[in-house]
Amino acid sequence: MSILRAEGVTKLFGRKTTEAQRRIKNGADLEEIRKIGVTPAVVDATFEVKQGEIFVVMGLSGSGKSTLIRMLNGLLPATAGSIEIEGQDIAKLPPKALRAARQNKVSMVFQHFALFPHRTVLANAAYGLEVRGVTKEEREKTAREFLKLVGLEGWESKLPGQLSGGMKQRVGLARALASGTDIILMDEAFSALDPLIRREVQDLLLDLQARFGKTIVFITHDLNEAMRIGDRIAVMREGRIVQIGTAEEILTDPANDYVAQFVADVDRTRVLTASSVMEKPLVTVLATTGPRTALRTMREHQTSAAFVVSRDRKLRGRVRATKVADAVQDGVDKLDGLIDAEDPEPVAPDTPVAELFARCAESDLPVPVTDEDGTLLGVIPRVTLLAALGAINTQVDDAVVQDVVAPELALTKEGGKSDTD
Numbered sequence: 185m186s187i188l189r190a191e192g193v194t195k196l197f198g199r200k201t202t203e204a205q206r207r208i209k210n211g212a213d214l215e216e217i218r219k220i221g222v223t224p225a226v227v228d229a230t231f232e233v234k235q236g237e238i239f240v241v242m243g244l245s246g247s248g249k250s251t252l253i254r255m256l257n258g259l260l261p262a263t264a265g266s267i268e269i270e271g272q273d274i275a276k277l278p279p280k281a282l283r284a285a286r287q288n289k290v291s292m293v294f295q296h297f298a299l300f301p302h303r304t305v306l307a308n309a310a311y312g313l314e315v316r317g318v319t320k321e322e323r324e325k326t327a328r329e330f331l332k333l334v335g336l337e338g339w340e341s342k343l344p345g346q347l348s349g350g351m352k353q354r355v356g357l358a359r360a361l362a363s364g365t366d367i368i369l370m371d372e373a374f375s376a377l378d379p380l381i382r383r384e385v386q387d388l389l390l391d392l393q394a395r396f397g398k399t400i401v402f403i404t405h406d407l408n409e410a411m412r413i414g415d416r417i418a419v420m421r422e423g424r425i426v427q428i429g430t431a432e433e434i435l436t437d438p439a440n441d442y443v444a445q446f447v448a449d450v451d452r453t454r455v456l457t458a459s460s461v462m463e464k465p466l467v468t469v470l471a472t473t474g475p476r477t478a479l480r481t482m483r484e485h486q487t488s489a490a491f492v493v494s495r496d497r498k499l500r501g502r503v504r505a506t507k508v509a510d511a512v513q514d515g516v517d518k519l520d521g522l523i524d525a526e527d528p529e530p531v532a533p534d535t536p537v538a539e540l541f542a543r544c545a546e547s548d549l550p551v552p553v554t555d556e557d558g559t560l561l562g563v564i565p566r567v568t569l570l571a572a573l574g575a576i577n578t579q580v581d582d583a584v585v586q587d588v589v590a591p592e593l594a595l596t597k598e599g600g601k602s603d604t605d
């Protein structure tokens with residue numbers, strides 16, 4: 185279900201905005217709009233944010249992110265288009281109702297924390313509830329609970345000036361959560377923090393998100409941050425949303441050259457997962473198949489090993505052709521019992537590619553990918569892993585890469601394959 189919806193949202197700054205809007209509608213390019221003295225900060229933004237997702241809006245400075253978020257919380261009226269929060273068009277609300285919607289439905293977390301310097305940490309965390317008229321006792325109780333959750337128990341009576349940047353932003357998070365709104369808008373919320381602290385609060389946000397299932401719109405200019413925390417990412421360029429998708433979709437299927445260039449430096453091993461690089465297994469055989477049939481199938485596919493599955497595709501393991509050939513000689517009638525004990529362990533579909541290198545180095549056979557029930561979803565041969573990465577990222581352990589790459593190169597030189605699946 186979508187909790188937040190933007191439809192054709194446009195924000196133009198300047199005097200001739202009506203004229204500019206008319207020209208945009210007729211297909212004028214944005215350069216022409218700027219020439220008549222109008223800044224097209226956001227142009228025709230359309231998207232839906234689903235309940236409980238982290239929706240990241242990412243773009244370079246000046247691409248329109250802040251303007252967009254200020255329209256989402258009703259601080260700035262849109263020049264055109266509509267914004268719905270829980271099905272309510274905010275442009276149609278009278279000022280009092282708009283204020284109430286902002287207080288009850290949406291909280292903000294800001295880059296520079298926006299804490300009251302002369303109020304205690306506790307009073308700051310309780311602020312959202314205070315505005316809503318919640319009694320002191322009740323709001324302080326809630327604020328204490330959330331301060332504890334963000335790791336600030338014992339700091340309640342301190343002033344913001346006594347806190348580090350990371351701690352201040354934890355107060356910002358506690359305040360947003362304590363407010364009890366379903367939607368939290370975060371504007372470059374972690375951009376002022378040192379890299380290590382930033383990672384810590386990103387993890388904290390992910391933890392809290394998993395726990396409370398809030399809907400979060402997170403603005404950032406940092407692609408790695410976007411990829412790390414976003415369920416979906418909207419990429420903005422010069423006021424327009426040029427692509428919306430998961431980190432993997434954006435990485436593997438960029439909408440245009442701009443996005444492709446943008447993502448060129450991303451550490452793919454952290455973003456891509458087993459499910460995005462896996463392939464269909466070339467040969468699967470049922471555990472009940474006889475060795476003779478299995479061997480014939482493997483020969484047809486010129487493969488030296490095959491996956492053995494049960495009728496419901498649950499993975500039993502793998503057999504090597506040499507073993508199956510021996511079994512034919514010995515008159516064995518089932519594949520059961522021939523399964524290779526040295527198989528690499530299967531991985532879950534959401535395993536980051538970074539973790540697959542070591543697995544691929546362990547065995548010359550492809551790594552199987554299975555779901556929670558053990559059903560075989562796909563396989564990852566080494567070559568596929570390397571191809572998916574394009575260029576090997578330097579952040580991957582060099583020794584592991586050596587292990588994986590060296591045998592691949594050797595195989596290529598020999599012009600043969602030792603196995604396919």
Ligand SMILES: Nc1ncnc2c1ncn2[C@@H]1O[C@H](COP(=O)(O)OP(=O)(O)OP(=O)(O)O)[C@@H](O)[C@H]1O
Nearest residue numbers: 197223224225243244245246247248249250251252
């Ligand atoms: N009040 C305003 N009046 C005129 N132009 C504005 C106003 N606010 C923003 N702009 C312009 O709109 C464009 C988008 O700005 P916005 O601040 O939304 O971008 P941003 O992506 O958030 O950038 P940053 O990360 O630097 O804040 C910019 O060209 C900016 O100069």
